[in-house]
Amino acid sequence: MxxxxxxxxxxxxxxxxxxxxxxxxxxxxxxxxxxxxxxxxxxxxxxxxxxxxxxxxxxxxxxxxxxxxxxxxxxxxxxxxxxxxxxxxxxxxxxxxxxxxxxxxxxxxxxxxxxxxxxxxxxxxxxxxxxxxxxxxxxxxxxxxxxxxxxxxxxxxxxxxxxxxxxxxxxxxxxxxxxxxxxxxxxxxxxxxxxxxxxxxxxxxxxxxxxxxxxxxxxxxxxIREAEQLFQEAVDRHRKKLLERKGDTWMIPVLKLQKTKPLVTLAYEIFKGFGCPPTQVNAVLELLESGSGRYVDTATHRILRNREWLLITPLEQPEPAILVIEPEHSHVHTGSGHLKLRVQERAALGSIPTAAAIACLDKQQIRYPLLLRRWKQGDYFYPLGMAKKKKLSRFFIDQKLSLPQKEKVWVLESAKRIVWVVGMRIDDRFKLTEHTKEVLYLEWEEGSN
The missing domain is CATH 3.40.50.620 (HUPs)
Known part of the structure; x- marks a missing residue:
């Protein structure tokens, strides 16, 4: 044995x-x-x-x-x-x-x-x-x-x-x-x-x-594990044919979905990504035969019949005022997004990413716990490349943000100092320098899925 x-x-x-x-x-x-x-x-x-x-x-x-x-x-x-x-x-x-x-x-x-x-x-x-x-x-x-x-x-x-x-x-x-x-x-x-x-x-x-x-x-x-690979390839092909995206709304043409076979199985695979459990699939499929204005609310989305389309939009989720982040946390979820965190050697990073959704901070300057919160009046930071502080309200005007856009802005705070206006600009005091040994790598993903 x-x-x-x-x-x-x-x-x-x-x-x-x-x-x-x-x-x-x-x-x-x-x-x-x-x-x-x-x-x-x-x-x-x-x-x-x-x-x-x-x-x-x-x-x-x-x-x-x-x-x-x-x-x-x-x-x-x-x-x-x-x-x-x-x-x-x-x-x-x-x-x-x-x-x-x-x-x-x-x-x-x-x-x-x-x-x-x-x-x-x-x-x-x-x-x-x-x-x-x-x-x-x-x-x-x-x-x-x-x-x-x-x-x-x-x-x-x-x-x-x-x-x-x-x-x-x-x-x-x-x-x-x-x-x-x-x-x-x-x-x-x-x-x-x-x-x-x-x-x-x-x-x-x-x-x-x-x-x-x-x-x-x-x-x-x-x-089953091997068959699932083939199954997912087929589902992905159908998903690409059926789903269209405009902003935070997904659209499915009713007639095209009705002609899809096997309908119930594919509907489950498609709508489960929008918070729909198996018990709600039949209710969603009934929308295919209903008039405009009928809808089904899943745990995370509203699926609405609008003329020849099913429109899928995220439900408004109550969000916590402050999320506390400790060193061991690698993922933080909010109702409107997802923050990924990791620490890595500066030498392994190579060139600094330029994407707005990514921030690379000098780990040595960071003090835990970090706080992820919505911005508030009176907040200020030192925008990257600037030696003077700037109020976020003024920064948003410079960025030409609308009122709805401003209401959705998160900030990441360390020891009462804003280190990142999430998805927009880091604070100059936390940038990488020639003396940086470790990098706090942050990535923000919009959406609740």
Missing amino acids: QNNLLTGFSEYIQREQLFTPAQPILLAVSGGADSVAMAHLFHMAGFSFAIAHCNFQLRGAESERDEAFVQQLATRYNVPLYTTKFDTAAYMDQQRVSVQVAARELRYQWLEATRKAQQYAFIATAHHMQDNVETALMNFSKGTGLAGLHGILPRQGMVIRPLLFAQKEALQDFINTQGLTFVEDSSNITDKYTRNFFRHHVLPPIREAYPGAVANMAATIER
Whole structure:
């Protein structure tokens, strides 16, 4: 079993081209059986790796026990260890999200910040074949369409899953054979989480009827993943033929959409990008037979029948007055746009981008937390290339902004100083100089999609 699993592990990494043996990998290790097995396989294969552990402080002494266990594991393998503690309960209250969403967001934000800061090639998680099948079944039950049936991808951004080839039982046998110890998470026992319900009550009766169900479904998931590539190519062709854009409004000709086949499937794929769930697709399609003025409001957009067109416009979203940005944040969403942030070496940047939506600031001059907010009367900054300060109200007049345009302007603030009038001009005090070593690279994308 040991040799079979290790061979399968190496072959899967090579087949999916997850990483090269020379690349160092940051392993997300909880201390549970699966992540312990993953760490041991990395050790046996001779790969370069480090261990990262998140303490969510949700299970009292048990959370502290898990962290201590992972510390011992890193010592055993003589690899670097990175740990952090989260006030998960406070984050849930602030963001108004469930414990699962809070833990996932906190975990991946911190893992990515650590990966970048410590220069690891990828983050590896210990999702295995059964996790993949459970995910696909949950997505199938929720009605996520074809995309949801591909389950967990072997690689998604900078996250890799090198154990998707292995069944849970094979990992457990490997742990027993190797004499490995691990810790049990008591929250895995409860059925209040959807995944645990599927794990305890949905999969077992399926496997009782079909003993090879997990492997069979995993093989089907793989075929769906490949078929999805062909499907998306076809959907993209239809999307380009049907959608026209004018400003922040998308337009679809009614007659052309009516003649499209298969109508319901393509309608779902097109309108889901505008906040339309599967349950609203039929209501949207009814607009094709209605008169002008009828509309459907999705979570993010209004779809309006206007003569021979369907017009899709974003709904006005209430926006927070101030968004606080900490060093570990790489994405910030508002109702009207999306700010991406990253830190990189000055030498790696090359020439400074000239696009208005991109700002490159001297990282050494930045003080956290940053504040992203709407501008207000009295705001001023030192426009790039100028030694004198200028009020934003005067700057907007010079830029010939209309009143609606001025109302949409965001500013980024550091230590009570405006560093960027977002999408327009940076402050001269934060520009890159010959002494700049690190760059805070900012990119603003208009729109809520």
